[in-house]
Amino acid sequence: MQIKRIAILFSGNGSNLEALIVALHNKYFIKAESYVKNADSAADFLISTNLSEFKEITQKEARGVQNTFKVEVVLALSNKADAYGLQRAEKLGVETKILLSKGKERECFDKELVGILKEQNLDLCVLAGFMRILTPIFTQNIKAINIHPSLLPLFKGAHGLVDSYNSSMCFGGVSVHFVSDELDSGEIIAQGILCKNPKEKLESYEKRVHKLEHILYPKAVLSVLASKSF
Numbered sequence: 297m298q299i300k301r302i303a304i305l306f307s308g309n310g311s312n313l314e315a316l317i318v319a320l321h322n323k324y325f326i327k328a329e330s331y332v333k334n335a336d337s338a339a340d341f342l343i344s345t346n347l348s349e350f351k352e353i354t355q356k357e358a359r360g361v362q363n364t365f366k367v368e369v370v371l372a373l374s375n376k377a378d379a380y381g382l383q384r385a386e387k388l389g390v391e392t393k394i395l396l397s398k399g400k401e402r403e404c405f406d407k408e409l410v411g412i413l414k415e416q417n418l419d420l421c422v423l424a425g426f427m428r429i430l431t432p433i434f435t436q437n438i439k440a441i442n443i444h445p446s447l448l449p450l451f452k453g454a455h456g457l458v459d460s461y462n463s464s465m466c467f468g469g470v471s472v473h474f475v476s477d478e479l480d481s482g483e484i485i486a487q488g489i490l491c492k493n494p495k496e497k498l499e500s501y502e503k504r505v506h507k508l509e510h511i512l513y514p515k516a517v518l519s520v521l522a523s524k525s526f
């Protein structure tokens with residue numbers, strides 16, 4: 297059984313952080329195509345919180361199925377001391393760390409951050425509302441993914457949600473993508489679409505965006521962790 301170690305980076309509220317920990321931390325997964333003949337979705341996973349129950353359900357370990365893994369959220373790291381996500385992670389039993397970015401040169405901060413993440417021997421770094429522009433020191437050393445509240449490549453940047461809401465388009469959405477040297481521009485892993493209601497207030501639209509993110513992001517993390525090239 298493989299253990300997949302992930303760290304989650306955030307700066308504030310941490311609702312995605314919480315959704316990720318609840319859905320993934322200390323849980324066992326097997327790709328649907330490994331146990332359901334003709335499964336048509338590579339992104340569907342069977343989940344269990346209990347190893348013996350998991351083995352019983354899958355009955356595959358003995359037959360050498362390689363596609364089972366356990367996810368461990370080994371670190372929740374914030375660049376802000378007052379990020380509410382810190383409380384969420386602590387409540388859910390995940391180790392937290394604060395690495396303050398204020399007043400530091402971008403490269404210095406990224407170097408320190410990379411050092412901390414490398415020590416963790418991660419399979420994947422997951423950005424969830426981590427409000428930092430990352431330098432190549434980070435992007436070229438850490439395999440990371442991010443969630444963005446618009447249908448990329450539309451509405452990149454810190455105001456993606458509001459720009460998407462204010463646009464004349466009749467739909468918006470969210471995107472999960474690999475982190476690359478260029479902001480919000482890495483390869484897209486998953487997207488979800490939302491119809492816009494012209495009378496809907498921003499707060500209500502934002503709530504729907506978050507709800508969609510909380511469903512899409514854990515699934516996208518799993519699909520990356522389970523992908524053969526990974």
Ligand code: GRF
Binds near residue numbers: 306
């Ligand atoms: C999310 O909307 C995400 O798409 C963006 O930052 C926001 C973080 O929200 N990158 P939360 O801290 O997870 O509640």
